Amino acid sequence: RRYSETRHRHPVDAPGGVQPSIDEERRLLVQLRERADKVIDTTHLTVKDLRDTLHSLYGTGKSAMLVHVTSFGYKYGLPPAADLVFDVRFMDNPFYVPELSGLDGSDERVRRYVLQHPATKEFLQHVVPFLRFALPRYETEKKARLGIAFGCTGGRHRSVVIADEVTKAVREFWPGEIEVEHRDVDRPEVRT
Numbered sequence: 001r002r003y004s005e006t007r008h009r010h011p012v013d014a015p016g017g018v019q020p021s022i023d024e025e026r027r028l029l030v031q032l033r034e035r036a037d038k039v040i041d042t043t044h045l046t047v048k049d050l051r052d053t054l055h056s057l058y059g060t061g062k063s064a065m066l067v068h069v070t071s072f073g074y075k076y077g078l079p080p081a082a083d084l085v086f087d088v089r090f091m092d093n094p095f096y097v098p099e100l101s102g103l104d105g106s107d108e109r110v111r112r113y114v115l116q117h118p119a120t121k122e123f124l125q126h127v128v129p130f131l132r133f134a135l136p137r138y139e140t141e142k143k144a145r146l147g148i149a150f151g152c153t154g155g156r157h158r159s160v161v162i163a164d165e166v167t168k169a170v171r172e173f174w175p176g177e178i179e180v181e182h183r184d185v186d187r188p189e190v191r192t
Helices: 002-006 018-028 030-035 047-058 108-115 118-140 158-171
Strands: 066-073 084-087 145-152 178-182
Touching: 018 030, 066 158, 108 118, 108 158, 118 145, 118 158, 145 158, 158 178
Parallel strands: 066 145, 066 178, 084 145
Antiparallel strands: none
16 A cells, blocks of 8 residues: 555565565565564554654664764755755854964864854854754654754864864763764855
8 A cells, every 4th residue: 555655666666566566575575475473464554653762662862863963064055965054154254364264163263253253152051952943853853863054154163163063062972973074164265
């Protein structure tokens, strides 16, 4: 029923339609089923129900949701896998400070410059509690991965600092895996 209703092709795709495909799949899985210690009937399960069942049987207790934090430059486009996007172009830009322009957000001088401004401090005071509120709720929805992106003009200064600061703060309360990517930090600097 699931394949005829959704009009998806069955992965086996045997000649003659859906039923021969299901029959062939069952034949192929006989040996595996005989060795299985658990068999889950998915006939009436939604994808979310199946995920819940698998997590209850095999979950580790640790958060299963991966949090992926990305810094990026708006001039190179939004990261396609971002679920939450924060624009930090309102923050003072180190690009226009001659001694900081050629550096990136991982340099301590750039970090100090970005973090010293009241708007940056206030932004972090809002975004970190928001993530503390939102992350468990996304996980409740059985989201496997949550992409959080911070963008500035070129993706070299402000967004890098903020992505690192937010990652550090989230690690203090989030039990699951967290990874950070600075997508555009190594792109050549272009003055316009």
